Amino acid sequence: KAGVTQTPRYLIKTRGQQVTLSCSPISGHRSVSWYQQTPGQGLQFLFEYFSETQRNKGNFPGRFSGRQFSNSRSEMNVSTLELGDSALYLCASSLERGATEAFFGQGTRLTVV
């Protein structure tokens, strides 16, 4: 079966702009989590969505938001981009909340200039 699909793979944006990233989980998976990966901070949890509701949120400013649709696809949005938002954004899908395994997509590489 198809894995987790993240689009786009690469993105270049200017400071102050906003961006939307997309994640399509594995078919049948209902939980989607987002992570930010940077060389300085490593992998950090952004938020988790399940049944179209945000269930858990990491320590990020309100400029970072997300949503989940009824087909479990998820988007995350970053408004008023800052240089420090440059990162690899990873999406992980799980069958259910509390599932024992998360499958990661290849990520979206965001560069803010």
Added chain:
Amino acid sequence: AQSVTQPDIHITVSEGASLELRCNYSYGATPYLFWYVQSPGQGLQLLLKYFSGDTLVQGIKGFEAEFKRSQSSFNLRKPSVHWSDAAEYFCAVGDGNNDMRFGAGTRLTVKP
């Protein structure tokens, strides 16, 4: 809150040599523990996981890990490393609610 420490930022081993990557965690209850591998520019692939039961767990690609509660450790091992194992390895601890906390990672270089 849960946290993970991977003491070794970079490890170099010769091909065919054994490997041990260290991981220490902090978590109040019984943790969910994971090891992931990441190749450059790629996402994370799960190598193995531990939730309960046998403290020695087997994973893919010949990896294994041992959970030691007394030491709060979950070290990853492989008896004989292959050049294709060169990658970054992440240990993670979770609470069962898909909020995983990752270590800083250990970059593995394999010498021919």
